[in-house]
Amino acid sequence: MWYLCVFYHRLLDYRRPEVQSLAELFGGPGAGAAVEWRMPENHHEDSPFHLVRLPGGERVAAQTANRSLLVKGIYELWGQGATYDELEEAIRAYPDERKLPYLTPESSFKIVVDSFGKAVSFEEQNAIIKRFTYIPFEGRVNLKKPDHKFFVLETDDYGPQNGLPPVAQKTVFFGRLVGAADRHVVPTYELKSRKYIGPTAMDCEMAFLMANQGLARPGKLVYDPFVGTGSILVAAAHFGAMTMILI
Known part of the structure; x- marks a missing residue:
């Protein structure tokens, strides 16, 4: 499975090597060399958004992210698009057998809005979250300790700033959080x-x-x-x- 790996925008040359080293640590000999990378469409390699395939699946993805210093989060990617309409189409097309185990009445959830290259106000975040009523969540919302966290990750079509070349097209990702760096x-x-x-x-x-x-x-x-x-x-x-x- 390809996961969305979102990095902190710092120490760019160390980001992928750290992930590959931790994949070796948790996945066993040869796992680091077996890590595969690709970039989302219209994204430069210095972008914080990368797609990664890790040997060992979700277990290794979670352990890698949780120990990392530079991985902001690794997500099971349910969909992406240049617009929220495209994102909705992608999420609806994502297999139900992957989605439904996290939407049960017994499980709690939380949706978080994050962005790169732009600021999103509290009012805008609420409006974005309300767009996802088409996802059949049956559980209760828990803002403090949810069983599952879902992230809306948006990168704007910013110009040559933030230390990066310009991204040609706005992209919106939606995914379930698998693991995140503990920077304490x-x-x-x-x-x-x-x-x-x-x-x-x-x-x-x-x-x-x-x-x-x-x-x-x-x-x-x-x-x-x-x-x-x-x-x-x-x-x-x-x-x-x-x-x-x-x-």
């Missing part, structure tokens, strides 16, 4: 939040990216002969690896 580690472990010795340090986010690309996990040893303020070792230890320094 950055404020938790940045230097101002912990004790350290030394005048310089590696950026906390970069240290965690290196730990991810190094496949840090329980049972692994991470040795840093030039430890500095310990940023890499702290990140590796957070993920359960044994760490060692030279004294």
Whole structure:
């Protein structure tokens, strides 16, 4: 299955490599090399919106997204279009056997509107959400802890700004959230939040990216002969690896 992978718009050269490393970590040897990528129509590779196929399916997709620093979310894509009418047509055509398990009376849900390249007011978000009455949700809305989160992701036809080449056509995506980055580690472990010795340090986010690309996990040893303020070792230890320094 192809998933929609939405990245944070930062550290662009590290985004796909981090996903492939985590696919290797959770999918086993060779899984990272087996990851496939393609771009949505009219999107440049620096766009935050990518399509990805991961070996191991939804389990690996969720684990990869949840541990990542740069994946804003991985979604089961129910449809996309240049307009909301096209999006509706795509969602209606998406197989019922994929949709119905998440629309049952026993499950709660929430719809979130997100965008890139434009701001969407609260009133506009409500109006957008009301467009999706054709999806036969039978469960109750739960804004705090829903069983399933659905996202409307909109990228506008902005010009050459946001550090990107222009996108030729507006695109609207709709999908079920599979997993999302947990970025609380950055404020938790940045230097101002912990004790350290030394005048310089590696950026906390970069240290965690290196730990991810190094496949840090329980049972692994991470040795840093030039430890500095310990940023890499702290990140590796957070993920359960044994760490060692030279004294």
